[in-house]
Amino acid sequence: MTSDPLHEVLLRSAAVSLSATLLACLVAVPLGTALALGRLPGRRATVTLVNTGMAVPTVVVGLVVATLLWRSGPLGSLGLVYTLRGMVVAQVFIALPLVTGVTMASLHMLPPELPDQLRALGASRAQTVWRLWREARLPLLVAAMAGFGHAVSEVGAATIVGGNIHGRTQVMTTAIVEDVGRGEFGTALVYGAVLLALALGVNAVLASVQRREVVWARP
Amino acid sequence: MLLATTTSTRDSGLLDELLPTFESSSGCEVTTLAVGSGQAMTLGERGDVDVLLVHSPAAEEEFMAAGHGSRRLPVMHNDFVVVGPPEDPAGVGGAADATEALARIAAAGATFASRGDDSGTHGRELALWAEAGVRPAGEWYVVTGQGMGETLTIADQLQAYTLADRGTYLATRTRETAVVHEGSDDLRNDYHVIVVDHGGETVDCAERFARWVTDADAQETIAGFGVDRYGEPLFVPDAAT
Numbered sequence: 001m002t003s004d005p006l007h008e009v010l011l012r013s014a015a016v017s018l019s020a021t022l023l024a025c026l027v028a029v030p031l032g033t034a035l036a037l038g039r040l041p042g043r044r045a046t047v048t049l050v051n052t053g054m055a056v057p058t059v060v061v062g063l064v065v066a067t068l069l070w071r072s073g074p075l076g077s078l079g080l081v082y083t084l085r086g087m088v089v090a091q092v093f094i095a096l097p098l099v100t101g102v103t104m105a106s107l108h109m110l111p112p113e114l115p116d117q118l119r120a121l122g123a124s125r126a127q128t129v130w131r132l133w134r135e136a137r138l139p140l141l142v143a144a145m146a147g148f149g150h151a152v153s154e155v156g157a158a159t160i161v162g163g164n165i166h167g168r169t170q171v172m173t174t175a176i177v178e179d180v181g182r183g184e185f186g187t188a189l190v191y192g193a194v195l196l197a198l199a200l201g202v203n204a205v206l207a208s209v210q211r212r213e214v215v216w217a218r219p
Numbered sequence: 220m221l222l223a224t225t226t227s228t229r230d231s232g233l234l235d236e237l238l239p240t241f242e243s244s245s246g247c248e249v250t251t252l253a254v255g256s257g258q259a260m261t262l263g264e265r266g267d268v269d270v271l272l273v274h275s276p277a278a279e280e281e282f283m284a285a286g287h288g289s290r291r292l293p294v295m296h297n298d299f300v301v302v303g304p305p306e307d308p309a310g311v312g313g314a315a316d317a318t319e320a321l322a323r324i325a326a327a328g329a330t331f332a333s334r335g336d337d338s339g340t341h342g343r344e345l346a347l348w349a350e351a352g353v354r355p356a357g358e359w360y361v362v363t364g365q366g367m368g369e370t371l372t373i374a375d376q377l378q379a380y381t382l383a384d385r386g387t388y389l390a391t392r393t394r395e396t397a398v399v400h401e402g403s404d405d406l407r408n409d410y411h412v413i414v415v416d417h418g419g420e421t422v423d424c425a426e427r428f429a430r431w432v433t434d435a436d437a438q439e440t441i442a443g444f445g446v447d448r449y450g451e452p453l454f455v456p457d458a459a460t
Contacts, residue, residue, distance in 0.1 A: 164364045182336055
């Protein structure tokens with residue numbers, strides 16, 4: 001009995017974590033922006049929640065999501081437990097606080113007078129936000145990358161919600177844990193190296209974008 | 220002293236009962252690694268642990284033949300049970316033995332959750348499939364690659380059948396799954412203690428542990444273990460004393 005072919009597991013890992021990151025960004029970037037710029041009611045409580053969320057162990061997120069998705073759970077009828085879609089749900093919640101937090105920090109790094117200047121120049125609220133996002137595009141990219149890295153590298157939630165079922169929900173990290181459990185340390189190390197290569201690749205893309213930006217920025 | 224044992228002895232709680240007594244009576248300090256039998260054997264082969272408490276007879280005999288162990292003694296046995304949905308859709312309840320039970324599950328195409336982790340339990344499951352003449356593969360055969368507790372949870376969620384050791388099944392009985400077949404000869408599960416041979420030498424505490432766990436006191440503890448909590452003993456002592 002062996003695990004799935006390496007490329008299938010890798011593809012599954014990438015697909016689940018990229019979808020989760022994308023979905024998380026759709027919520028987290030606007031939320032982080034609102035928290036950085038706005039004077040929303042409950043802002044301080046939400047910021048505390050986001051900061052705490054960044055430190056919650058992913059296995060706890062997995063446990064909570066699994067309890068909701070189990071057959072006996074409130075969302076059991078959706079049939080999401082031990083599916084890739086269920087894993088995406090868990091990873092959205094894993095990436096969400098991190099992307100929100102980094103988005104918030106990215107916008108705080110911009111000159112504080114910038115929003116007021118833009119408004120004074122007659123920019124609408126939407127135009128202001130768009131302009132700020134463009135200014136902060138590199139740190140925002142880092143936010144997304146960090147979310148992806150956090151999601152793709154975690155194992156606790158992937159195991160509890162996904163079940164590591166061969167041919168269905170086994171991903172890179174759960175495959176590594178399984179191989180270690182079988183005493184196949186060599187295979188586990190190979191999987192680890194491939195996961196590391198994936199992280200390196202993602203970082204290389206980021207670095208090349210940053211280099212180009214720096215070149216453009218020169219007069 | 221490093222002890223590698225199967226997850227089933229830890230999950231059942233037996234080690235928590237045995238080890239403190241051994242430690243206080245022998246003065247040995249035991250660090251336990253609860254892993255699958257496959258990993259336990261690998262750790263023993265590499266000399267990373269000093270003593271094994273495992274239940275994969277075929278792999279153990281290979282291990283001894285290769286000279287990795289200096290002594291191997293029977294300690295106890297428990298048995299495997301076939302668990303599944305209480306309504307038993309594949310009708311395994313009336314099967315003569317576990318081999319027939321598994322053949323019926325395959326014939327019905329009912330979902331079966333396999334640990335697939337090279338553990339002793341997984342080894343027994345594969346042996347039963349071979350005996351039944353079934354090559355387990357396909358949509359109905361779900362491989363979890365995880366321990367017994369996790370696989371029981373997955374089986375419960377998927378309303379699947381699975382093969383479990385009775386100890387872990389009873390110790391984690393919070394689920395809807397029920398024992399649908401038990402008691403046949405092909406479900407017996409023997410545990411041995413193996414003192415690991417480190418290039419001709421053994422660790423003194425490992426030797427002492429092997430002697431102690433097969434001695435009258437420990438065997439009595441094993442015989443009584445689980446009665447108060449589950450109403451039946453989880454293990455039957457096997458060391459002749």
